[in-house]
Amino acid sequence: MLTETAPAPSARVVALWRRPSARLSLLVAAVLALIATYLFTDVPGSLAFALKVRGLSVLAMVVVATAVGVSTVIFHTLTQNRILTPSIMGFDAFYVLISTIVVFFFGSASFLRMDALTLWAVQLVVMVAFSVVLFTWMFGGKRRSIHLMLLVGIVLGTFFRSFTEWMQRMLDPLDFQVLSDAMFASLTRPDETLLLLTAILVAAACAAVVPLLRTLDVLTLGEPAAVGLGVNHRRVVMALFGIVSVMVAASTALVGPILFFGLIVANLAYSYAGTFRHAWTLPTAALLGVVCLLGGQLVLEQIFAFGGSLSMVIEFAGGLFFLFLVLRKGAR
Amino acid sequence: MTLTASAPTSAPAPTRPRRTWVGALIGACLVALVGVSLFVGVSDVSPLSLLTGGPDSSAAYLLVASRIPRTLAAILVGASLGIAGLIMQMLVRNRFVEPGTTGVSEFATLGMLVTIVFWPGMAVVGKMGVAAVFGLVGTWVFLRVVRAVPVRQLVLVPLVGIMLGGVVGAVTTFFAYRLDLLQSLGQWAQGSFATVMQGRYEMLWVAGVMVVVAWFAADRFSVIGMGEEFATNLGLDYRRVVAVGMVIVAVITAAVLVTAGMIPFLGLVVPNVVSLIIGDNVRRSIPWVAGLGAVFVVGCDIVARVVRFPYEIPLSVIVGIVGALLFLWLLLRRRSRAH
Numbered sequence: 001m002l003t004e005t006a007p008a009p010s011a012r013v014v015a016l017w018r019r020p021s022a023r024l025s026l027l028v029a030a031v032l033a034l035i036a037t038y039l040f041t042d043v044p045g046s047l048a049f050a051l052k053v054r055g056l057s058v059l060a061m062v063v064v065a066t067a068v069g070v071s072t073v074i075f076h077t078l079t080q081n082r083i084l085t086p087s088i089m090g091f092d093a094f095y096v097l098i099s100t101i102v103v104f105f106f107g108s109a110s111f112l113r114m115d116a117l118t119l120w121a122v123q124l125v126v127m128v129a130f131s132v133v134l135f136t137w138m139f140g141g142k143r144r145s146i147h148l149m150l151l152v153g154i155v156l157g158t159f160f161r162s163f164t165e166w167m168q169r170m171l172d173p174l175d176f177q178v179l180s181d182a183m184f185a186s187l188t189r190p191d192e193t194l195l196l197l198t199a200i201l202v203a204a205a206c207a208a209v210v211p212l213l214r215t216l217d218v219l220t221l222g223e224p225a226a227v228g229l230g231v232n233h234r235r236v237v238m239a240l241f242g243i244v245s246v247m248v249a250a251s252t253a254l255v256g257p258i259l260f261f262g263l264i265v266a267n268l269a270y271s272y273a274g275t276f277r278h279a280w281t282l283p284t285a286a287l288l289g290v291v292c293l294l295g296g297q298l299v300l301e302q303i304f305a306f307g308g309s310l311s312m313v314i315e316f317a318g319g320l321f322f323l324f325l326v327l328r329k330g331a332r
Numbered sequence: 333m334t335l336t337a338s339a340p341t342s343a344p345a346p347t348r349p350r351r352t353w354v355g356a357l358i359g360a361c362l363v364a365l366v367g368v369s370l371f372v373g374v375s376d377v378s379p380l381s382l383l384t385g386g387p388d389s390s391a392a393y394l395l396v397a398s399r400i401p402r403t404l405a406a407i408l409v410g411a412s413l414g415i416a417g418l419i420m421q422m423l424v425r426n427r428f429v430e431p432g433t434t435g436v437s438e439f440a441t442l443g444m445l446v447t448i449v450f451w452p453g454m455a456v457v458g459k460m461g462v463a464a465v466f467g468l469v470g471t472w473v474f475l476r477v478v479r480a481v482p483v484r485q486l487v488l489v490p491l492v493g494i495m496l497g498g499v500v501g502a503v504t505t506f507f508a509y510r511l512d513l514l515q516s517l518g519q520w521a522q523g524s525f526a527t528v529m530q531g532r533y534e535m536l537w538v539a540g541v542m543v544v545v546a547w548f549a550a551d552r553f554s555v556i557g558m559g560e561e562f563a564t565n566l567g568l569d570y571r572r573v574v575a576v577g578m579v580i581v582a583v584i585t586a587a588v589l590v591t592a593g594m595i596p597f598l599g600l601v602v603p604n605v606v607s608l609i610i611g612d613n614v615r616r617s618i619p620w621v622a623g624l625g626a627v628f629v630v631g632c633d634i635v636a637r638v639v640r641f642p643y644e645i646p647l648s649v650i651v652g653i654v655g656a657l658l659f660l661w662l663l664l665r666r667r668s669r670a671h
Contacts, residue, residue: 147487151428152663154494155656158596162652169645312506319499326492327480 020273020280027272027287034294041302058294060195060254065265065289067202067251070209071244072262073269073278073285077219078240081146082270083325085262086244088150089138090157091131092252097160098127099253100167103175124201124249131245132238147326198250205246209282212240216278258311260318265289267325351610358623362407365630369403370395372634374642397530405525405533406633407626409592410602412539414625415546415618416584417599419577420471422557422614424478427607428490428663430599431467431585435497439470440582440589441521442504448513460535460590467582470500475578487663523593523648525633532591539587542580543622549576550615557614595629595648597655602628604662628654 016022035058043050072085086092102123138149168176209216215236218226227233269285270276296310371378377399381391417430424434431437443466447459454462474493481488508517546553552573555563563570588595606620632650639645 145487147485147491148663151487151491151494152660154491155659155663158652159656159660162649162656166645166649166653169643169649170640312502312509316499316502316506319495319502323477323492323495323499326488326495327477 018274020275020277023272023274024280024284024287027284027291031287031290031294034291034298038294038298041298056192056195059199061293061297062290063195063199063202064251064255064258065293066206066286067198067247068258068262069265069269069285069287069289070206070282071247071251072266073281074209074216074240075244075262076266077216077278078237078244079146079149080222082267083263083322084146084150084153085260085266086248087258087260087262088157088322089153090155090160091245091248093157093160093164094131094134095123095127095249095252097164097167098130099123100164100171102126104167104171123253124246127249128242128245132241135241136238194254198254201250202247205243205250208243209240212236213278213282216240217276220276258314260322261289261292261314263325264314264318264321265292267321354609355620355623358620358627361627362623362630365627365634366403366407369406369630369634370399372637373399401530401533402525402528402633403630405528405536405592406630408533408536408540409588409595410598410625410627410629411622412536412543412584412625413588413595413598413629414602414621415543415599416581418603418614418617418621419546419553420581420599421603422553423475423574423577423581424489425557425559426486426489427604428487428600429493430597431581432497432594432596433490433600434471434474434493435500436467436470436474436581436585437589437594438497438500438504439473440464440467440586441517441594442466442500443586444520444589445504445508445513445517448516449507449511456535456590460538460586463589464582464586467585468578471578471582475574520589521594522646523595523651524636524644524646525592526644526646528591535587535591539584542584542587543618545576546580547615547618549573550618553577554612554614557612593646593648596652597659598625598628598651601655601658601662605658 038058039051039054068087075084075086076082138152215231218229218231219233219236221229223233265285265288268288269281272288273280273284275281292314293310296313300310300313373394375390375394377391377394381389382395413431420429420431420434420436421427431440440463443463444459446466447454447462451458474496477492477496478489481492504517505514508514552568555566555568556570556573556577560570563573602625603617603621606617606624610617610620629647629651632654633647636645636647636650639650
């Protein structure tokens, strides 16, 4: 990127650019610059108030980008492919379904009576347990074609969404109100408590990944090689699926489903990082996610003066990108 | 059923029994369900009230103005969507496509949005026409894109179609959002017969006509399903038959969209189930597909009306649940050969 503009790039710059650490530092600088721009452009009234409001949305974007980016890269490693993502597999539809079922059977009264933290914990535990079962069923047995799994995932997603809608139609209006408030927070105006909880959770999940970074690299080689190299494959994979579940559930609860975001970010991260080592790809994916969300929001707000339609733009661009990936993959 | 990518239509299999009794069963089911559909609802319409009230009673009025149109609409939608799916599967030579998994429905919805924006006062026929033209464009785009799929991979084709639909859907949502039309578009797109009454379903007869056209052209579609070279060798004008098929699919999709909304998986599941029972001869399977489709939709509509009585659940929700499960079963049934 940088070297292209120079007429005759010196060997030194090229050598520096080859190093993942240099690329990552550049990305960190870009993210910091974007955050500063976002915080300080066009402050209409009190600076302190604007900083507080905008700081919260920056935090939301960072949390979501981290959760989606990191979980998608891990998911790619676990499923040994680069076009599946937890979202496309109908995963966040599943999360919404579970929350709906909780409200359906226990009522919003119990929903409200429990404090937010307990509810949060209950939903996450249920979610993680169910998703581990689902993943074992889908990926645990005989190896199936990626395209078949993808189609199954998409159809499962439709099934979950239809089922959710059915249950929501059966709810009484008050329960429904509580549920939709809990499900659809916005990226630019997140709920403060929920945001902090999510941030803590995602940070914890990231911390849990750190000791597994090298194991993830080994998993890239495939199951037989990984087992040969002394990895307790089954246990590690289940643990990682659990971490992925937590991250996806957390980010879905915060901003709702963003279908193609993880796909774009993860694939960009592979080519940008120039390596498949997770110590580099994971942070790169998270930072690129921040660049996409924050940069996209800035462009939409400042240049086109739209707000809130970022997810549609992502959906559109992501869909085209996905078609490209699938068709290219089919070509090989 | 031969699920290979190259030839979904095996030659008319002589080994298959005619299974007349299953056909009779479908017919009996349809008659029974139509009976239930006519007499289930919030207001009391029963054979008894019809007899005691005479021809001018409120029960008789309700029957003619609401129950009969609704039941007819369900029959027409089920039959025509099943046929649309069957023809689409012949055109693409793939078992897993239908208007909903090829982006045709999404293109037609975009057409609806265009009429809402530019000609809000347009008559329903005009809306349907525009939606059909968009559906036709959608079919064409899909066929072009599928041609770019180099290897004939069985599940890749619907996957590409679904994503194409997603992209077009995102465009539609974006403009609907910008123009504050998201809600009215949502009402159009959600599959339901709740608003169907006398005067509001007649467009569906156009879809019914398309079913008849498909019936007449049935043998040609069988041949098309064997591939372009084979069809041309038999002296068939391949391109013209494909064009007729595209028009049938687009018009059915548009007619159903304008009156009842989007109904997922129907065109996919019904032809597949029929093919399991009697094989792949299109001329023989068309009445089966139409009948089974009608049974499916009338049945789901009754469930949608009964399950939260006296309120209604959208039909598309019920069809989505049942259809998705059936589709999953179809996908995973032959796991050893799917790759």
